[in-house]
Amino acid sequence: MYPVGEFLRRRADFSPNLEALVSNETRITYREYNHRVNQVAHYLLSEGVEKGERIAVLCATDHPFCTLFYAIAKVGAILVPINYRLTSTEIDWMVESSKPRFLFYDEAFSNIVDSLSTDIEKKIKVSIGDELDPSFGQIFTFYPDTEPYIEIDMEETCVITFTSGTTGKPKGVCTTHANLYHATIASMLATQPAYGNRQLASAPLFHISGVCTISAAPLFASTLVFIPHIHPAYILDMVEKENINTLFAAPSLLHLMLPRLLKSGQDFPSLKEIYSGGSPVPESLIKQFDALGYPLNVGYGATECTGGVTFWQSRDMDHIGSVGKLLVGEIKIIDPETNQELPPGLIGEIVVKGPFVFKGYWNDFEATRNVLKKGWFHTGDAGKIDEEGYLYIVDRYKDMIATSGEKVFPAEVEAVINQLDGVVEAAVIGVPDPVWSELARAYVVKAPESDLTETDVLEHCHSRLAKYKLTQVQFIDQLPKNGMGKVLKYALRKQARQE
Structure with missing residues (x-):
């Protein structure tokens, strides 16, 4: 087990010429990727960035975000990815809560940055359209590409990812280096990716699923391909152009992709697996994609669990409607009033335990205590487990x-x-x-x-x-x-x- 920065260093050493990142005309190998990360890491160190300091990133789903993620991880600082889809008021609240020392941002979000009320020591523009901002680009000219070799404890926080805030104010979830390591190993058990797997990076990088996509790619030996616009037509065009093997799509996006697949009759032979989750995936949708030859797999998880907890694969149609079986750790269904474990088939609260469970909410002891009890994370979701260990989601208990x-x-x-x-x-x-x-x-x-x-x-x-x-x-x-x-x-x- 090793910290996040080592994921990339070891892959760069083992597969230096394997394509790591693709974006428009930009193509970066793992050797180049690691060098660029090291240069940004040395820049941060030259600015006096210390372990545990927060660095916010307000950038689009593109390759600079990945470089920043690993550079911040290598120096022991904490990444705070900001959801650019939120209002400036919501973003201001997140920034005030996490109090980052630096903020990296794309020019497209300049208005948001200008409206922030929180004092930030340094705001660094990363890109202008599809090009790097000249001042940011200079980092790759003036700073060394050698390893920074900062000692990192596995239980140190690597990322603070904010929850979706469906029940009120979002909470900052503190995810450790160990959490990300174990989450990656768990997903490898389920997906078994092939060397050189070409993955469309369609999940937003400010979300835990996006963070896990970045952290897992080096261990999977995957190539991440970025897409300018998350639109059904663009996605399928990119699948064909870049020989995409796997992609993630929320149910709403799958609904929009289906008509084109049905009408065009076009085949995409490279596409082997589609992953979905985040909200219920209708059985009819799963069956339609399966009939077209594109296996649709479903996961269940939470930000507090570093992404996935269970996984269902389309070849297991006997249990369609479930979200599959536990990947690692422990899971049980309890009576939310008595905390007693319930037998198979009965509906109760889903609670999970394992090395993927977060360390707590940022600066919110009370909220942490309410959901972390004796190592068990109380999800607030209602569900049931059948005799064979398949989990079925019923709803949110709060709803x-x-x-x-x-x-x-x-x-x-x-x-x-x-x-x-x-x-x-x-x-x-x-x-x-x-x-x-x-x-x-x-x-x-x-x-x-x-x-x-x-x-x-x-x-x-x-x-x-x-x-x-x-x-x-x-x-x-x-x-x-x-x-x-x-x-x-x-x-x-x-x-x-x-x-």
Whole structure:
């Protein structure tokens, strides 16, 4: 077991000429990659950067982010990747919370940087469009490419990644070098990548999945190929152009990719595996991609677990609908009120334990204590494990609705509503009621041409579910979402309280 910086150094030594990073016309081998990282590391050291200091990065999903990630790791500082999709107010809060000494950013985000209220010692522009900023580019001329050789403890924090904030303020998750090492080994057990695997870097790098993509690539001996715009047409064009073998796509993106695959009839022989997760992946989508010859694999995890906890592979169709089996560590289902472990088949809270579990939330002891108990991370997710060890996700416990003593899990109702033609998306929450405690209400976004009514939605659901599982329907132009595209149900609950 060794710290993150060693992942790259060892791959560069073992496979110096293997292509590491591809972006437009830029092609960087592992030898060049490691040299560039070392030069940025020496620049940071020359600026007096010390172990444990935070360095924020507000950059696009492209090769400079990777260079910064490893350079920061090699000097023992802490990377704070910032989600550029957020509002300037949200970003300002994250920066104030982490108090970085330096901020690296792309010119495209200059307005955000200029609006920050937090004092930052140095703001370094990384790129201007597709080109490196001249002042940043000088680093690769004036600084040595030798190893900095800073001693790193495996339990030191390597990255602070902020959660999606679907229940309120995001929390900074402290991920250690050991966490990233073990997460990589776990994913190797599941995916078994071939040497020279060409991976489309389609996951945002400010997200834990993106961080893990960067950290795992050297150990996997993978080539990361970056794409200018995450759009279905561009993705498939890039798959063909660069002979992509694997890629990650959220369910929403898969939905958009499918029509082109179906209409064009075009084959992409290089594409061997597609990975998805982050939100429920419909069984119908899995079957459609599988029928087209593109195996679609599903993972379940959390930022606090350094990415994946379980993994389901498309060849295991007997357990479609599950999120697979545990990769490493331990997992169990408990009664959230008694903390007692539940037998197979019963729904309870998913708790996990292992070397991939984070060390705590940044400067938030109370929040850490609430979820880390005797080494077990309490996910807040409701699920069940069958007799064979396959995990099934039911919903978030915080989203569960209690109506007249009955439990309603919104995800179940939302899946039924989404079966209706004319429904774009739906979110179900509990609204206060003096008699029934809570009533289940659906907020539904329908297609512009749809004439769907409240009665249509209720009748459809009541023919498939108990009536108490949905009693109200409201149509809405759009659902409130965060920068990662996840629905903010707390905002809907606030709106309901104000009515």
